[in-house]
Amino acid sequence: MTENNEFPIVNLINAPENPLKLIYLSCRTCYSADYPYKIWEKDADEEKMLKLVKKVLQSGHHSTIEHCQYTFTISGVTRACTHQLVRHRHMSFSQKSQRYVVEEGQFEYITPPTLKNGELHAEYDSLMRKIAELYEKMIEKGIPAEDARFILPNAATSSLVTSLNLREMIHLANLRLCVSAQHEIRKLVKKMCKLVVEKEPWLGEYLVAKCEKNGYCDEIRSCGRFPQQVR
Amino acid sequence: MTENNEFPIVNLINAPENPLKLIYLSCRTCYSADYPYKIWEKDADEEKMLKLVKKVLQSGHHSTIEHCQYTFTISGVTRACTHQLVRHRHMSFSQKSQRYVVEEGQFEYITPPTLKNGELHAEYDSLMRKIAELYEKMIEKGIPAEDARFILPNAATSSLVTSLNLREMIHLANLRLCVSAQHEIRKLVKKMCKLVVEKEPWLGEYLVAKCEKNGYCDEIRSCGRFPQQVR
Amino acid sequence: MTENNEFPIVNLINAPENPLKLIYLSCRTCYSADYPYKIWEKDADEEKMLKLVKKVLQSGHHSTIEHCQYTFTISGVTRACTHQLVRHRHMSFSQKSQRYVVEEGQFEYITPPTLKNGELHAEYDSLMRKIAELYEKMIEKGIPAEDARFILPNAATSSLVTSLNLREMIHLANLRLCVSAQHEIRKLVKKMCKLVVEKEPWLGEYLVAKCEKNGYCDEIRSCGRFPQQVR
Amino acid sequence: MTENNEFPIVNLINAPENPLKLIYLSCRTCYSADYPYKIWEKDADEEKMLKLVKKVLQSGHHSTIEHCQYTFTISGVTRACTHQLVRHRHMSFSQKSQRYVVEEGQFEYITPPTLKNGELHAEYDSLMRKIAELYEKMIEKGIPAEDARFILPNAATSSLVTSLNLREMIHLANLRLCVSAQHEIRKLVKKMCKLVVEKEPWLGEYLVAKCEKNGYCDEIRSCGRFPQQVR
Numbered sequence: 001m002t003e004n005n006e007f008p009i010v011n012l013i014n015a016p017e018n019p020l021k022l023i024y025l026s027c028r029t030c031y032s033a034d035y036p037y038k039i040w041e042k043d044a045d046e047e048k049m050l051k052l053v054k055k056v057l058q059s060g061h062h063s064t065i066e067h068c069q070y071t072f073t074i075s076g077v078t079r080a081c082t083h084q085l086v087r088h089r090h091m092s093f094s095q096k097s098q099r100y101v102v103e104e105g106q107f108e109y110i111t112p113p114t115l116k117n118g119e120l121h122a123e124y125d126s127l128m129r130k131i132a133e134l135y136e137k138m139i140e141k142g143i144p145a146e147d148a149r150f151i152l153p154n155a156a157t158s159s160l161v162t163s164l165n166l167r168e169m170i171h172l173a174n175l176r177l178c179v180s181a182q183h184e185i186r187k188l189v190k191k192m193c194k195l196v197v198e199k200e201p202w203l204g205e206y207l208v209a210k211c212e213k214n215g216y217c218d219e220i221r222s223c224g225r226f227p228q229q230v231r
Numbered sequence: 232m233t234e235n236n237e238f239p240i241v242n243l244i245n246a247p248e249n250p251l252k253l254i255y256l257s258c259r260t261c262y263s264a265d266y267p268y269k270i271w272e273k274d275a276d277e278e279k280m281l282k283l284v285k286k287v288l289q290s291g292h293h294s295t296i297e298h299c300q301y302t303f304t305i306s307g308v309t310r311a312c313t314h315q316l317v318r319h320r321h322m323s324f325s326q327k328s329q330r331y332v333v334e335e336g337q338f339e340y341i342t343p344p345t346l347k348n349g350e351l352h353a354e355y356d357s358l359m360r361k362i363a364e365l366y367e368k369m370i371e372k373g374i375p376a377e378d379a380r381f382i383l384p385n386a387a388t389s390s391l392v393t394s395l396n397l398r399e400m401i402h403l404a405n406l407r408l409c410v411s412a413q414h415e416i417r418k419l420v421k422k423m424c425k426l427v428v429e430k431e432p433w434l435g436e437y438l439v440a441k442c443e444k445n446g447y448c449d450e451i452r453s454c455g456r457f458p459q460q461v462r
Numbered sequence: 463m464t465e466n467n468e469f470p471i472v473n474l475i476n477a478p479e480n481p482l483k484l485i486y487l488s489c490r491t492c493y494s495a496d497y498p499y500k501i502w503e504k505d506a507d508e509e510k511m512l513k514l515v516k517k518v519l520q521s522g523h524h525s526t527i528e529h530c531q532y533t534f535t536i537s538g539v540t541r542a543c544t545h546q547l548v549r550h551r552h553m554s555f556s557q558k559s560q561r562y563v564v565e566e567g568q569f570e571y572i573t574p575p576t577l578k579n580g581e582l583h584a585e586y587d588s589l590m591r592k593i594a595e596l597y598e599k600m601i602e603k604g605i606p607a608e609d610a611r612f613i614l615p616n617a618a619t620s621s622l623v624t625s626l627n628l629r630e631m632i633h634l635a636n637l638r639l640c641v642s643a644q645h646e647i648r649k650l651v652k653k654m655c656k657l658v659v660e661k662e663p664w665l666g667e668y669l670v671a672k673c674e675k676n677g678y679c680d681e682i683r684s685c686g687r688f689p690q691q692v693r
Numbered sequence: 694m695t696e697n698n699e700f701p702i703v704n705l706i707n708a709p710e711n712p713l714k715l716i717y718l719s720c721r722t723c724y725s726a727d728y729p730y731k732i733w734e735k736d737a738d739e740e741k742m743l744k745l746v747k748k749v750l751q752s753g754h755h756s757t758i759e760h761c762q763y764t765f766t767i768s769g770v771t772r773a774c775t776h777q778l779v780r781h782r783h784m785s786f787s788q789k790s791q792r793y794v795v796e797e798g799q800f801e802y803i804t805p806p807t808l809k810n811g812e813l814h815a816e817y818d819s820l821m822r823k824i825a826e827l828y829e830k831m832i833e834k835g836i837p838a839e840d841a842r843f844i845l846p847n848a849a850t851s852s853l854v855t856s857l858n859l860r861e862m863i864h865l866a867n868l869r870l871c872v873s874a875q876h877e878i879r880k881l882v883k884k885m886c887k888l889v890v891e892k893e894p895w896l897g898e899y900l901v902a903k904c905e906k907n908g909y910c911d912e913i914r915s916c917g918r919f920p921q922q923v924r
Contacts, residue, residue: 011268014253014298016245022302025244026325026392029304033332036304036390037242058691059682060672066323067245067394069300071253073260073267079776080791080843089782092297092396094257098773098847099875101264112840120831127827127844134820138813146875147805150773150848151820154791159267161257163298163396165323182792182839210522220521229520289922290913291903311560311612314541320551329542329616330644343609351600358596358613365589369582377644378574381542381617382589385560413561413608441753451752460751473730475718476709476760484707484764488787488854491766495794498766498852499704528785529707529856531762533715535722535729554759554858556719563726621729623719625760625858627785 007076007110007157008188012195014071019166019200024049026064027056050202057206068166072192073159078110080154081184090168095160099146102139106132109155113183128155169196170206177209179223238307238341238388239419243426245302250397250431255280257295258287281433288437299397303423304390309341311385312415321399326391330377333370337363340386344414359386400427401437408440410454469538469572469619470650474657476533481628481662486511488526489518512664519668530628534654535621540572542616543646552630557622561608564601568594571617575645590617631658632668639671641685700769700803700850701881705888707764712859712893717742719757720749743895750899761859765885766852771803773847774877783861788853792839795832799825802848806876821848862889863899870902872916 016022024044029036056064077085079098086093109128115121131151138148164172169192175181176189193207211217211226222228247253255275260267287295308316310329317324340359346352362382369379395403400423406412407420424438442448442457453459478484486506491498518526539547541560548555571590577583593613600610626634631654637643638651655669673679673688684690709715717737722729749757770778772791779786802821808814824844831841857865862885868874869882886900904910904919915921 009266009268011271013256013268013271014247016302022245025304029325029390029392030328031331032327033335034390035240035306036392037240037244037306040242040244040304055682058680060680063323064325067302067325067392069394069396071247071298073256073271075266075268078843079772079847083772083776083779086776086779087786092294093780094260094295094298096263097261100262104264110843112836112843114836114840115831115843118834120827120834120836123827123830124844127823130820130823131846134813134816137816138808141811141813143805143807143813147807150771150803150805150808151817151846153824153844153846154772155843159260159265161260161267161298163300165300165394218520218522220517286913289911291911309612310541310545310616314545314548317545318548318555324549341612343605343612345605345609346600346612349603351596351603351605354596354599355613358592361589361592362615365582365585368585369577372580372582374574374576374582378576381540381572381574381577382586382615384593384613384615385541386612449751449753451748471728471730473733475730475733476715478707478764487706487766491787491852491854492790493793494789495797496852497702497768498854499702499706499768502704502706502766525785526787529764529787529854531856531858533709533760535718535733537728537730554756556722556757556760558725559723562724566726621722621727623722623729623760625762627762627856 010191019068065166091164098149173207174210241422250299296397322395329380404438405441472653481530527628553626560611635669636672703884712761758859791842866900867903
């Protein structure tokens with residue numbers, strides 16, 4: 001199979017049932033004499049919960065949102081992209097192994113937008129075919145998959161299951177929604193955030209690039225959307 | 232309020248809906264060419280899932296179980312106990328603050344079993360009353376709660392919300408169900424495990440003291456239940 | 463032994479020999495075709511190193527400073543303080559155990575500044591003596607240390623060895639040098655930072671409260687030193 | 694430049710001066726009434742230190758060894774290998790960026806042992822040349838390096854600086870010295886361990902594959918060196 005315009009494919013498969021109430025409980029537990037299970041059992045007004053939670057988040061006490069964990073399935077992302085993604089050490093990953101899974105026929109790959117429809121696009125596709133042919137030959141001759149994959153390109157796609165808590169999700173959005181992030185991971189994180197915000201619209205204001213959060217840009221090369229920090 | 236025989240009070244307030252399927256998905260994603268969302272959508276036979284998951288866990292690939300997160304509310308544990316608990320750095324905590332929450336009247340405290348009904352029990356309770364009296368006086372005289380609490384004993388109870396994934400839960404059980412762990416944390420972790428096993432009986436064999444897992448004891452002072460490791 | 467004006471006692475016992483060069487190496491490795499061991503072997507101009515490192519830190523790429531680790535010995539801090547300190551999950555701790563170490567005579571304790579020389583100071587000291595007396599009695603009667611310590615107050619001191627990398631050190635300073643942090647942990651972190659800055663004066667500008675770093679205050683109750691963030 | 698028999702190139706560039714004393718201090722701090730800085734200042738007999746440290750490590754109290762951190766420079770490892778390595782979330786990494794560093798001429802790559810001198814070796818090398826040619830053409834036509842690298846293979850080498858503490862080092866050895874680990878990462882970790890053991894021969898018995906530590910094999914496919922665990 002080759003590329004698909006819907007790539008990356010992202011699905012949210014596990015989320016807390018009531019994240020706002022969970023965060024509200026965590027905030028209240030810190031500042032209240034009540035037993036937390038009693039706070040949990042009581043009905044709470046959504047507006048009141050939102051008010052407290054926003055105040056606590058504003059003051060930077062982000063440990064209270066670690067109790068909300070989200071699990072996604074992801075496909076159609078390059079190994080170049082996943083090598084970046086797995087650098088987020090607060091996330092959990094289960095990724096398709098190129099050591100154990102043998103590619104059949106033309107492996108799936110991504111074409112970067114700067115190449116699409118350009119003069120090099122055909123050469124790019126042709127190289128991908130050559131790689132797939134040699135890969136197949138290697139497997140036939142008994143080279144183990146973990147060695148045959150040495151010729152697979154960064155463009156080859158991968159699949160994974162990943163879990164992260166809301167604190168890390170906000171951090172991920174802050175870093176990876178910046179226009180200086182690689183286009184593919186930006187697209188991926190955008191989709192992840194969209195899925196969360198569809199369920200919890202109030203989280204939209206937190207799942208943004210760092211410049212929107214800070215009001216300034218700290219990148220060496222700025223896109224100009226926000227003023228660069230002088231300090 | 233004083234001590235309660237039901238202490239610690241532990242409630243499981245958030246858990247993955249289908250942890251076995253989540254772990255099965257993670258294992259399969261590593262070793263399969265299929266898109267994970269397609270594996271997720273397909274019905275899977277419980278026995279088949281259990282077989283794969285047990286095989287993967289046996290071989291030590293525990294990152295696959297990080298996708299299952301559990302959230303508990305806990306009350307009626309001493310600050311001595313929580314000081315140990317928060318040393319588990321893979322867990323998330325929101326704990327009642329002694330800096331902000333002022334104790335009213337006699338603070339809640341735990342009496343260790345070795346004291347109960349013994350000759351020192353009355354002196355213990357009397358000391359707790361004296362501490363509460365001076366604490367109240369300090370608050371009345373305008374000493375901030377964060378300083379008045381300097382006299383509160385380790386026995387004073389705390390409340391918290393905590394979240395941890397299944398990998399850390401197994402680690403917690405391995406360490407803290409050992410008879411050489413402090414009695415209170417052992418009781419606490421036992422209750423946490425019981426709540427998880429009630430939902431997922433197949434996890435029972437993993438949520439055990441390290442000796443049961445290893446088949447030997449590595450403690451310096453052994454309880455004798457398992458042979459001590461010679462190596 | 464009772465309190466000592468020099469408390470907490472803080473010593474820096476292990477530090478990287480050349481942290482600037484280590485960070486420079488890390489930054490250059492990311493952006494250079496040269497082998498890192500060759501960059502390391504080459505002499506580098508201090509001013510040039512400092513220029514690159516500051517630019518990289520300004521843009522928020524803080525993983526480059528994780529290679530610098532510092533180890534401190536700490537004594538004369540209360541268990542109230544260490545319960546906060548060990549919440550920093552990127553730090554490593556080896557702390558004196560109240561379960562195993564039996565206190566002899568009057569245990570060491572801290573008197574908070576708001577009590578010193580006030581009308582309650584004598585009552586505070588007298589309570590500490592009463593606690594020590596009952597503790598001693600409990601030990602004599604065969605109560606295990608781990609249970610006798612239930613009466614020890616938050617004010618009782620502890621000792622520990624802790625290690626943390628420079629990234630966490632900056633985070634620790636950002637949070638704990640804020641005037642809304644507890645006075646004791648503020649004093650402790652100030653001393654830790656001072657010891658690092660004595661060795662590396664260029665780090666002084668990073669080891670500051672978050673308001674100095676951000677140019678605004680995000681605390682709910684501000685000390686007024688910096689304007690509160692409006693967003 | 695093409696492959697080099699000495700690959701990977703590994704250098705240990707930062708290590709604690711006296712790791713045994715540091716660990717001894719950490720163990721003693723937990724079980725002693727003495728101030729840690731006084732324990733640190735006192736001369737200690739090496740044999741006595743070793744005896745205590747080995748006893749503590751045997752009983753699984755591994756937090757005491759987190760105070761020892763090691764920093765390595767690494768070159769001549771494939772991106773396939775580094776994608777595995779960066780999954781160790783307790784390690785710190787600064788890695789050469791394929792987004793920013795443009796490859797000049799024939800990029801450096803590794804040939805897996807199963808291909809060397811075999812009939813496919815020439816085809817392998819020829820493919821690497823073709824990839825380098827198209828990469829060069831893409832760069833010339835103005836394709837950004839971050840997109841041109843989509844065609845670079847897993848075999849392309851990378852460079853990095855990495856730091857890890859002794860606890861993670863032992864974990865890394867336990868997992869990656871197993872013969873079922875990928876050959877390249879096994880070679881890499883072997884070299885890292887060798888450099889540490891050259892400085893600290895007493896650590897040799899800990900920096901081993903998990904089977905040597907456990908006395909049994911828990912892998913699904915065993916090499917047969919140790920009996921497979923029945924439980």
